[in-house]
Amino acid sequence: MPVSTSGEEDDVPLPVFSRRRHTIKTEDDDEYVAPKVSRKREEKEKNDSEDEIVLYSKRKRQSKDKGDKRRKLKKVKKETKVREGVKEKRVEKESKVKKEKKVKKESKESTMKKESKVKKESKVKKEIKLKKEEQIKEEVDLYKWWENQDDFDGEIKWHTLEHHGVIFPPEYKTLPKSVRLIYGGEPVSLPPAAEEVAGFFGAMIGTENAKNPVFQKNFFHDFIEVLKENGGCPEAEIKEFDKCDFSKMYAYFEKEREKKKALPPQERKRVRDERLKSEEKYKYCLLDGRKEQVGNFRIEPPGLFRGRGAHPKTGKLKRRVYPEQVSLNLGKSAPVPSPPRGHKWGEIRHDNTVAWLAMWRENISNSVKYVRFANNSTLKGVSDFKKFEKARALKNYIDAIRTDYRKKLKSRLMIERQIATATYLIDVFALRAGGEKSEDEADTVGCCSLRYEHVFLKPPNVVIFDFLGKDSVRFYQEVEVDMQVFKNLRIFKKEPKKPGDDLFDRLDPSILNKYFHSYLPGLTAKVFRTYNASKTMQEQLDLIPNKGTVNEKVVQFNAANREVAILCNHQRNVSKGFEAGVQKMNEKIEEMQWRKIRLKRILLQMEKKLKKKKGDYFVEIDELSKETEKEIVERVLENEKERDEKRYTREKQKLDWDKKKLSKEEYKQKSEALKEDRKKRAEKFKEKSKQLKAEARSHKYELKGSMTVEKIEKQVEKLEERITNTNLQRKDKEDNSTVALSTSKVNYIDPRLTVMFSKKFDVPIEKLFTKALREKFAWAIESADAEWRF
DNA sequence: AATTTAACTTAGAAGACCAGGC
């Protein structure tokens, strides 16, 4: 145990080790040597440097504030002056763009005409659909901010802002009287507010959440609270979760779900269109006179909080939000949207330095939720663009940063060593910053918050990371690290540290980020993730040869994307149907294999000499054992039988459904026909079954006159194609089962890389970006060419 | 406090499959 120095512990109750930064013995010869200075001096040094940091940041802040103010003033002046001119210019530009688009459209139409003669109707339909989409897009997305980039630095985010407020979830409608909570065997009545909460849980019976004891406890606590607030339950005092029986409620919701599912399509469409129409006006807002889309204009409905991982608050009641709790952010001269009848808005603000339209405070952890612009909006686009440009700027500093941290890995100052080591981890393993978390959040960590137990050291230089990261996604990696990093980690784990203690006891994200700022203003830990993700993507794309079909190229692109996703540890849960899906695919492949072999046997039976001509072609015949074949045949038959049954019940159902519309005579006739059909099928099946089984036994086939060698060979070829295809699909499915590609595509890979790939490899961008992403990344689609590099 | 990143849920689209018509 090292002797603690001076009276430092007095003020801050930190464990001893966290205040120590020297004299740590290591087992290896190349041990960490404490700086050869007196303790006093060391302390001074430390204090000095710490003081300096504080002073520095203070100074910086002051000057920054001043500068900001000055800049702000200047900016406002300049912008108001310039704005008018810009506006004019913009109008000009827009009309020009419009004209250009018109011309484009016309030429497109003429080519379409030509094509339509050749192509099928359905294709034309698709094109029309696309065109419509384009038109809608044009309406919204006329403004191309990226052609006007100069007016986007500075604090001011907008000059005028109008919107229609938010949509509130519908009021609670009480359940039918018969649908009750059962308490201790007796149905009880609940005040509507409490019934609603009970219903939230009732709807979740059977889910993993509802089985989670913490979820149950939190739910029940809040349920009782609401019950008490509303006068309680007249029949019984509800105080034990285990006495509650939600099955009536569950059954009711289940039935409602079924009903909704069974709704005829037209009715569904009608409901949907109605909803869309009533929401239309909330979808758009007016920002600096331009129409822009709003993202989440709906206030979150009440429900049970579904915290991820082992969240201490999971299951708590997320309360209903009323207009009184909602603040709107609007331009000064914008009309205030009228609140729902009988209500008032909480607050009207006019803050043009922020990018939100409305906010409210939620009751789970008392944080703020915002209504923001859509992903295709100017403001989001601008910040996305800036994000990627910042990551690209890091390119010019990364060598220096790497050289520095390699050097500082051996620094005599503990804090420097920790900074260097952390930077190494962030740079190499793409860890997140790892801010401190409170007790009432899930226990997840990032770099700075890594603890003793999250890192296992295996000499000489293997490290096993095992911890829960964001969203409680497990980060597990066994990796080789730089020798010095290994030594450092060992030092950071040195006694008296024990499980539960911070590995980087001198660090938090702000310290780390301050260090990064010294290289490049605005450089933070997360920029490294963006940089390394995009860098990796660039490298991976560079490896892809420009050949093959479009689909093959897309597969290659996805493989590159997957590398990035793995780097960023973007995982997803294996979907529940996955196992079964793979199994089914395997069976399908097996079946096709069997069909192929069967065809080849037929070929041989037709012409024996074929075997001599191309022996290899027939080798696989012997690779299918009789037992397996029998199994396959039985399975094939089983499936067919099932299908026939299903088909019958379906048609019967349909007929019964239409019963009212038909005369008795008609109905009778039709059901007779159905039965007849069923009988016929059964007979046919029996025959087929007999034949296939016999074939499997004897390998003798009944040849039909229409068969020719060429035709069968063609069929074999087709099957082969399908088999390789299905195999590929299965591999893709397996490879992607636990990896989420979209997160990196949406957030980390510079979209211009995707655009570059699209142009260079002649892959339509629609194959790589969904409609939403095409809109979000419109700036990239227009600005990158085939030669663009990250 | 404000913004970005993230996985989960769900609704609807795409694809597989099949029957019936040419």
Next chain:
DNA sequence: GCCTGGTCTTCTAAGTTAAATT
């Protein structure tokens, strides 16, 4: 035998909201 269009199934994208960073 091939095409087409309807139906069922599977997959995906959009939407939602939790959980990070700064």
